[in-house]
Amino acid sequence: MKYARALTIAGSDSGGGAGIQADLKTFQELGVFGMSALTAVTAQNTLGVHGVYPMSLEALENQIDAVAADLPPAAIKTGMLFNSDMIELVARKVKEYDWNQVVIDPVMVAKGGQSLLQEEAVEALIEQLLPLSYVITPNLPEAEALVGMSVQTIEDRKLAAKKLHQKGARHVVIKGGHGKEGDQVIDLLFDGENFTEFESQRIQTKHTHGTGCTYAAAITAEIAKGKSVKDAVNTAKQFIQAAIEHTLEFGEGHGPTNHWAYNEK
Ligand SMILES: Nc1ncnc2c1ncn2[C@@H]1O[C@H](COP(=O)(O)OP(=O)(O)O)[C@@H](O)[C@H]1O
Numbered sequence: 001m002k003y004a005r006a007l008t009i010a011g012s013d014s015g016g017g018a019g020i021q022a023d024l025k026t027f028q029e030l031g032v033f034g035m036s037a038l039t040a041v042t043a044q045n046t047l048g049v050h051g052v053y054p055m056s057l058e059a060l061e062n063q064i065d066a067v068a069a070d071l072p073p074a075a076i077k078t079g080m081l082f083n084s085d086m087i088e089l090v091a092r093k094v095k096e097y098d099w100n101q102v103v104i105d106p107v108m109v110a111k112g113g114q115s116l117l118q119e120e121a122v123e124a125l126i127e128q129l130l131p132l133s134y135v136i137t138p139n140l141p142e143a144e145a146l147v148g149m150s151v152q153t154i155e156d157r158k159l160a161a162k163k164l165h166q167k168g169a170r171h172v173v174i175k176g177g178h179g180k181e182g183d184q185v186i187d188l189l190f191d192g193e194n195f196t197e198f199e200s201q202r203i204q205t206k207h208t209h210g211t212g213c214t215y216a217a218a219i220t221a222e223i224a225k226g227k228s229v230k231d232a233v234n235t236a237k238q239f240i241q242a243a244i245e246h247t248l249e250f251g252e253g254h255g256p257t258n259h260w261a262y263n264e265k
């Protein structure tokens, strides 16, 4: 069986729940060979981020070039990109290697409130990376930062998705975990023409560290395997729902999700 390959360009989470650790675990569980280019090393646990140590641009570029030269990926996921220099580098590499299945998870703030993207870099993300994105997966606060409006109701989310599509994102997934729609969590996919809602029961738990990373990584893995974006989001929704429902209950704070759960169903 020929395995598809996916590359994550993101930060390392020493606590194992988010960042490239979440991405690689998710790729593996979905049968995709995962590769990684580190943008930063973070000292993290379930109680928060205790240090951020960005890689040099040379180190990031060499990691990407090494993978592209020998192990060209079918799909790429970006996570924590830290600053505008890194965003510009990644955009240049996407164009250099003509990568057209890029999933952008616009990571800005960790669950504990610590910044993972310098404020000046939001503009670079919009101008440089959005036009190259196959899918972008903002949560509600990230969508607000990207489109400059309040994004809460379903109508807000539809308007924000259209704005992000106009800025160049070919598909937009507005994640609903931060939403206040009662006991449901509604994720919204926009493909430039149609909206699709993916609904699930909200699970009452604090153990949601890395949910966005895991969800975007699952979308990336499915796209790497040749699935449509709609089918990829559908699988990712089931993956993350199982990962949260069967929590590991690790740590004193926001614990990690369970990346084994989907296959243990
Ligand atoms: N409590 C929850 N119950 C069920 N699903 C959830 C819950 N929290 C998050 N999710 C799922 O995880 C996805 C990502 O979570 P969200 O909080 O929206 O983004 P992020 O983790 O990037 O802040 C959501 O789109 C949703 O599908």
Ligand SMILES: Cc1ncc(COP(=O)(O)OP(=O)(O)O)c(N)n1
Residues within 6 Å of the ligand: 010, 011, 012, 013, 018, 019, 020, 042, 079, 080, 107, 109, 110, 111, 112, 116, 139, 208, 209, 210, 211, 212, 213, 214
């Ligand atoms: C290295 C790194 N990348 C991304 C994150 C974000 O994870 P988290 O704080 O759990 O938020 P979501 O992934 O759920 O949006 C991180 N903490 N560290």
